[in-house]
Amino acid sequence: MSSSQRRPGVVPGRLDPADYAAAFADCAPPLDPHRARVAADRCYFCHDAPCTAACPTGIDIPLFIRQIATGTPEAAARTILSANILGGTCARVCPTEVLCEGNCVRVAAGEAPVEIGLLQRFATDRAMAAPQPFTRAAATGRRIAVVGAGPAGLACAHRLAMLGHEVTIHEARPRPGGLNEYGLAAYKMVDDFAAREIDWLMGIGGITIEHGRVLGADLNLADLRDGFDAVFLGLGLGGTNALDCPGADLAEPATDFIARLRQADDLSEVPVGRRVVVIGGGMTAIDAAVQARLLGAEDVAIVYRRDRDAMPASEHEQDHATSAGVRIVECAAPKALARTDAGIAVAFAYTEAGPDGLVVTDETFTLTADQVFTAIGQTLLPPEGFETQRGRIAIGPAGRTSVPGVWAGGDCAQGGEELTVTAVAQGRDAALDIHASLQG
Amino acid sequence: MANLASEFLGIRSPNPFWLASAPPTDKEYNVRRAFEAGWGGVVWKTLGLDGAPVVNVSGPRYGAIYGPDRRLIGLNNIELITDRPLDVNLREIKAVKRDYPDRALVVSLMVPCDEDSWKFILRQVEETGADGVELNFGCPHGMAERGMGSAVGQVPEYIEMVTRWVKQNSRMPCIVKLTPNITDIRRPAEAARRGGADAVSLINTINSITSVDLDLFAPEPTIDGKGTHGGYCGPAVKPIALNMVAEIARNPETRGLPISGIGGVSTWRDAAEFMALGASNVQVCTAVMTYGFKIVEEMISGLSDYLDAKGLESPAQIVGRAVPNVTDWQYLNLNYTTKAVIDQDSCIKCGRCHIACEDTSHQAIAIGPDRTFVVKDEDCVACNLCVDVCPVEGCITMKELPEGSVDPRTGKVVGPYGNWTTHPNNPMAAEPAE
Ligand SMILES: Cc1cc2nc3c(=O)[nH]c(=O)nc-3n(C[C@H](O)[C@H](O)[C@H](O)COP(=O)(O)OP(=O)(O)OC[C@H]3O[C@@H](n4cnc5c(N)ncnc54)[C@H](O)[C@@H]3O)c2cc1C
Ligand SMILES: Cc1cc2nc3c(=O)[nH]c(=O)nc-3n(C[C@H](O)[C@H](O)[C@H](O)COP(=O)(O)O)c2cc1C
Ligand code: SF4
Numbered sequence: 001m002s003s004s005q006r007r008p009g010v011v012p013g014r015l016d017p018a019d020y021a022a023a024f025a026d027c028a029p030p031l032d033p034h035r036a037r038v039a040a041d042r043c044y045f046c047h048d049a050p051c052t053a054a055c056p057t058g059i060d061i062p063l064f065i066r067q068i069a070t071g072t073p074e075a076a077a078r079t080i081l082s083a084n085i086l087g088g089t090c091a092r093v094c095p096t097e098v099l100c101e102g103n104c105v106r107v108a109a110g111e112a113p114v115e116i117g118l119l120q121r122f123a124t125d126r127a128m129a130a131p132q133p134f135t136r137a138a139a140t141g142r143r144i145a146v147v148g149a150g151p152a153g154l155a156c157a158h159r160l161a162m163l164g165h166e167v168t169i170h171e172a173r174p175r176p177g178g179l180n181e182y183g184l185a186a187y188k189m190v191d192d193f194a195a196r197e198i199d200w201l202m203g204i205g206g207i208t209i210e211h212g213r214v215l216g217a218d219l220n221l222a223d224l225r226d227g228f229d230a231v232f233l234g235l236g237l238g239g240t241n242a243l244d245c246p247g248a249d250l251a252e253p254a255t256d257f258i259a260r261l262r263q264a265d266d267l268s269e270v271p272v273g274r275r276v277v278v279i280g281g282g283m284t285a286i287d288a289a290v291q292a293r294l295l296g297a298e299d300v301a302i303v304y305r306r307d308r309d310a311m312p313a314s315e316h317e318q319d320h321a322t323s324a325g326v327r328i329v330e331c332a333a334p335k336a337l338a339r340t341d342a343g344i345a346v347a348f349a350y351t352e353a354g355p356d357g358l359v360v361t362d363e364t365f366t367l368t369a370d371q372v373f374t375a376i377g378q379t380l381l382p383p384e385g386f387e388t389q390r391g392r393i394a395i396g397p398a399g400r401t402s403v404p405g406v407w408a409g410g411d412c413a414q415g416g417e418e419l420t421v422t423a424v425a426q427g428r429d430a431a432l433d434i435h436a437s438l439q440g
Numbered sequence: 441m442a443n444l445a446s447e448f449l450g451i452r453s454p455n456p457f458w459l460a461s462a463p464p465t466d467k468e469y470n471v472r473r474a475f476e477a478g479w480g481g482v483v484w485k486t487l488g489l490d491g492a493p494v495v496n497v498s499g500p501r502y503g504a505i506y507g508p509d510r511r512l513i514g515l516n517n518i519e520l521i522t523d524r525p526l527d528v529n530l531r532e533i534k535a536v537k538r539d540y541p542d543r544a545l546v547v548s549l550m551v552p553c554d555e556d557s558w559k560f561i562l563r564q565v566e567e568t569g570a571d572g573v574e575l576n577f578g579c580p581h582g583m584a585e586r587g588m589g590s591a592v593g594q595v596p597e598y599i600e601m602v603t604r605w606v607k608q609n610s611r612m613p614c615i616v617k618l619t620p621n622i623t624d625i626r627r628p629a630e631a632a633r634r635g636g637a638d639a640v641s642l643i644n645t646i647n648s649i650t651s652v653d654l655d656l657f658a659p660e661p662t663i664d665g666k667g668t669h670g671g672y673c674g675p676a677v678k679p680i681a682l683n684m685v686a687e688i689a690r691n692p693e694t695r696g697l698p699i700s701g702i703g704g705v706s707t708w709r710d711a712a713e714f715m716a717l718g719a720s721n722v723q724v725c726t727a728v729m730t731y732g733f734k735i736v737e738e739m740i741s742g743l744s745d746y747l748d749a750k751g752l753e754s755p756a757q758i759v760g761r762a763v764p765n766v767t768d769w770q771y772l773n774l775n776y777t778t779k780a781v782i783d784q785d786s787c788i789k790c791g792r793c794h795i796a797c798e799d800t801s802h803q804a805i806a807i808g809p810d811r812t813f814v815v816k817d818e819d820c821v822a823c824n825l826c827v828d829v830c831p832v833e834g835c836i837t838m839k840e841l842p843e844g845s846v847d848p849r850t851g852k853v854v855g856p857y858g859n860w861t862t863h864p865n866n867p868m869a870a871e872p873a874e
Pocket of ligand 2: 460461462463485486515516517519520521522548576578617643644645671672673674675677702703704705723724725726727
């Protein structure tokens with residue numbers, strides 16, 4: 001353990017400069033052609049395959065695997081990408097253990113599932129070495145506004161462009177991609193993959209991205225509805241839940257830390273605490289904790305208020321964290337944060353499951369940290385005028401909102417499961433519905 | 441413990457596992473290693489006449505067919521007979537036989553179709569102390585164009601003639617190795633017997649093109665842009681070889697003629713199957729070219745355990761035991777009725793049985809709630825395709841309907857044995873006996 005790991009406070013450069021690359025290397029390295037062939041051979045080519053049913057974008061998985069097995073990865077990629085244009089990102093970040101691979105019949109047979117995620121990556125990596133393979137239909141003369149260049153907005157825009165429409169994406173941030181660019185774990189998206197994928201996707205033509213355009217500030221919905229034939233909102237979740245306890249402002253949203261890390265040109269310049277506490281139990285908590293460790297934090301704990309079985313992060317994700325040296329403390333809720341000479345003291349009370357929900361007990365303990373992150377959920381600041389449901393924009397099956405001519409999808413919309421792949425599915429489906437309604 | 445010792449034409453070997461005439465038996469070095477590893481015998485790589493040896497290509501000689509995980513299931517070769525000088529081979533054969541008197545050492549021969557050539561080579565081989573000769577009438581490439589190998593093996597009259605020369609000019613046991621590149625394997629076997637052959641061995645390799653390079657538009661293996669048909673062997677050819685062995689074993693004209701079984705033998709089980717269909721021993725080539733000589737250990741332990749489990753003492757006791765059960769289609773019991781049954785506990789719900797039956801058979805597997813797959817007895821014709829495509833061993837089985845019960849598909853009572861020869865739908869049916 002390098003001595004800079006034990007330097008007190010929140011400081012950059014805890015690792016030897018040469019060690020960052022290895023620390024943040026691809027967490028699931030790609031298959032070489034032989035391993036891909038072997039992995040593909042394991043697919044049973046199921047009828048009405050359960051893996052496909054479990055994929056929110058409904059990729060024809062047995063077909064694409066068979067195309068890999070027969071030596072045509074480019075055809076496999078077209079199968080994938082025609083259902084999911086961000087199949088490259090999804091191959092890297094989908095929690096396959098609960099989606100396609102979790103439903104592989106090989107699991108029922110007591111074996112490891114077919115490595116669908118890695119095979120999807122194998123195919124899409126090859127396709128992305130060439131221009132994106134889709135062409136545009138004859139121009140329709142229709143113009144559509146998309147707000148947000150995250151996976152939902154990009155999937156919607158690409159499909160609309162394919163169908164012959166002109167798309168303008170209005171994006172608040174300086175770079176496109178939404179959480180692909182600012183949120184997903186660095187070790188899943190190595191080599192600037194988010195930006196490369198978007199460059200490739202934009203090769204379809206007919207899509208313009210305008211950066212620094214914020215709906216609600218310098219853009220308003222009425223203007224968009226007037227100026228365009230249809231509007232799609234892929235806003236994601238801009239807000240984060242804050243702690244509701246004294247000293248809450250001593251904690252920082254984990255998503256801010258991750259965004260900082262993802263945007264850093266040089267990871268050795270990203271400061272991190274010697275001791276880090278992450279409050280929460282989802283994918284964001286895991287990613288923040290693991291990446292804090294990888295930056296060289298000596299002691300990282302995730303504290304979750306329920307037990308591990310109840311954690312939204314899958315068992316696979318939890319194992320990933322613990323094998324990275326993250327400690328998971330279960331059944332503890334934060335009571336107060338206070339700055340002390342030793343750092344930030346976070347007082348927790350143990351919880352118990354009661355008949356009417358979680359009960360906070362009197363038994364407490366304190367963790368002292370240099371940095372405290374919260375990952376207890378993100379929130380939508382919904383644009384005015386929309387019906388909402390559980391804090392998300394209410395939508396019909398194809399993404400229609402309560403406002404005529406406006407569709408929504410992804411995290412901001414009802415039914416989005418806060419997964420990249422559902423955002424893609426909803427964006428794509430909204431595009432098809434927009435197209436149908438414009439043909440009308 | 442069963443004793444695997446085997447005797448074939450009076451040639452003794454500690455087990456019935458021999459190496460076929462091929463690269464594994466082309467040199468003293470290889471054969472010594474094979475014997476050290478435990479092989480019971482070898483058929484030395486085919487020798488040709490004295491003089492300038494044949495020349496092999498210096499590019500790739502093999503083409504391959506793979507199963508999952510690059511498992512070699514079929515191999516094709518365009519190699520010729522030995523390309524080493526005759527005297528070197530003979531000297532080595534003599535040395536090896538001297539050092540391994542308990543192993544079988546048979547020499548494979550292929551010389552032009554004139555009696556003098558055969559006389560010449562037989563005399564040379566006899567001097568080595570080898571146990572016997574195998575006449576290579578099988579090689580489908582290179583030598584056939586020169587009037588040898590399968591060019592002889594495809595003409596029964598030539599087989600008979602050459603075999604007779606060999607028997608007249610030598611006291612050594614003579615095995616005739618047959619080519620599968622014919623329409624009816626019984627004819628060359630009958631010719632060999634007429635010529636006085638002591639045994640037949642089969643199969644040699646099958647004419648084949650393994651694959652085509654779709655950039656060069658040339659068959660593989662490709663030699664400077666061109667390819668040629670080669671000989672196919674390995675696990676993929678086993679079913680063809682088994683049938684040919686069985687045909688000879690049950691043919692009245694050749695019944696009792698000893699057979700050395702060759703073609704895709706890779707495990708003890710393959711060997712036992714060949715033997716059950718009438719082969720007294722087996723010869724192996726591709727399997728050792730894939731995995732090395734060590735596989736004989738598995739073959740020895742496997743066959744020995746199998747015999748023990750069956751309460752048998754010697755492999756000879758299984759030779760030919762399945763032959764009486766090989767029959768013609770017309771004698772199969774048409775009243776024997778089975779139905780597929782899917783074991784729901786071991787079903788993994790892949791749906792392959794359903795789609796196979798639905799798309800290509802008899803629409804007899806229904807999808808129930810929660811992806812349960814159930815056979816509809818009223819539609820199942822018992823083809824067993826579902827069993828074959830199911831990835832879970834033992835999940836789908838064929839259940840026999842007892843005599844006297846009603847087949848829900850036909851509505852008819854399952855009757856006693858009855859075959860096509862007496863079936864009412866057969867216009868040429870024999871009158872059923874009163
Ligand atoms: C830390 C973290 C890790 C995650 N890891 C995974 C993972 O491993 N696997 C997985 O499947 N999912 C993961 N997710 C979830 C996944 O990233 C999201 O579900 C997905 O990105 C949602 O896509 P979206 O397009 O709806 O929203 P976003 O990706 O959030 O994109 C929304 C875009 O809209 C822009 N925008 C917002 N408001 C405005 C406005 N008013 N005007 C203009 N533009 C605006 C934003 O700048 C952003 O670019 C993770 C999420 C987080 C936070
Ligand atoms: C490379 C190669 C060369 C062969 N050469 C000969 C040969 O010289 N003489 C011969 O009788 N058979 C030859 N054979 C055929 C084998 O002896 C054997 O009959 C055939 O390969 C089938 O057995 P297998 O499936 O175990 O390989 C050769 C086979 C191979 C693969
Ligand atoms: S045995 Fe044949 S007909 Fe019967 S269920 Fe199976 S596939 Fe269908």
